[in-house]
């Protein structure tokens with residue numbers, strides 16, 4: 001059956017996979033919903049988005065994505081509350097950021113209504129896949145890549161925008177041990193670190209593997225010039241608490257403008273927590289660890305929300321963070337997830353209801 005709503009063409013799956021999903025044992029991002037959104041860019045314009053049964057895609061071997069890595073993505077979630085109403089969190093910010101990434105990678109920008117109407121229609125169709133269990137959610141992966149053909153190293157003339165969704169359990173990794181990176185860099189001035197461009201993550205895998213071989217689970221990225229300023233934690237923004245002040249680096253070419261990061265900054269201020277957005281050096285953090293004023297370090301991003309760090313390694317020495325009873329990480333995570341799951345008032349207007 002093919003119906004059209006809000007300028008979205010919908011081709012429904014004939015059978016559902018929902019019975020095959022074990023909602024009590026969901027891993028992260030490894031099983032998918034019945035449908036996906038596909039929107040093609042051809043002849044200089046984005047065409048009408050289509051929702052089709054979730055399926056593999058066929059590409060020409062010369063498609064530019066394979067050779068030049070022209071691809072970008074977003075990461076977001078849909079949450080169900082106790083009444084089974086469905087919510088997104090600041091979705092327009094994801095749409096805006098996708099277009100910031102698109103511009104940097106010479107990918108044509110996507111109309112906001114294709115993104116929002118497509119996403120909402122897809123969520124309404126696959127609503128049964130959004131887990132009900134608190135802490136679980138539907139992970140949403142919008143992405144755009146160069147499907148156009150040709151070995152010439154230039155922007156493609158055709159692109160595909162796809163949204164695929166994966167019901168996911170809570171992303172709790174436990175407290176992690178991280179290594180401050182001193183050789184490799186994630187990003188550089190004038191580079192693409194602020195974009196969610198596919199190759200940024202491929203470039204992180206090898207240094208991360210080296211850190212894993214040494215017994216760490218993640219890398220703390222530092223500036224590409226001297227490896228002296230702390231920038232991000234894996235694919236998350238990073239917060240450092242010294243004394244009672246919560247510090248994070250300023251966004252830049254090298255530090256991605258995370259939606260979780262900016263939400264945490266606003267919530268922390270409203271909670272009376274002193275915050276500072278400034279460069280923070282490795283020396284300052286090591287000194288604070290030595291004199292006992294370093295209280296917390298945590299990563300911040302959509303997948304894990306807040307991921308507390310237990311230990312960091314630097315130049316062969318491991319520094320443990322204290323176990324705190326009333327940590328900022330736990331407090332801030334509760335406030336932000338209560339807003340996301342419609343368990344608390346949302347004075348910020350961040351929650352976005354996906355109406356039925």
Ligand SMILES: *Cc1c(COP(=O)(O)O)cnc(C)c1O
Nearest residue numbers: 235236237256258259260301302
């Ligand atoms: C996606 C991402 C983040 C977190 O952004 P959110 O909008 O909070 O999910 C931080 N750093 C990097 C490098 C990222 O790719």
